[in-house]
Amino acid sequence: MGSNSSKAVGVVETAAAPAPKTTDAAAAGDKPKACKACCACPETKRARDQCIVENGEEKCTTLIEAHKKCMRDAGFNI
Secondary structure, three states: OHHHHHHHHHHHHHHHOOHHHHHHHHHOOOOOOOOOOOOOOHHHHHHHHHHHHHHOHHHOHHHHHHHHHHHHHOOOOO
């Protein structure tokens, strides 16, 4: 039975090995998103939403575009 526990340890070590490949892929140029789209750029989102509620979408194009730029800079395809 002692040999079974040592085999389990070997499996755990093998399973842990692929983790650095993800880091290597990120270093190679893949830019992972730091958060979900709903949580990105809270400052520009808040200003945009408040402007739309108070003034209507037509009068808030500058804030809408600023939020889109922030989202693109955060890695989202908007």
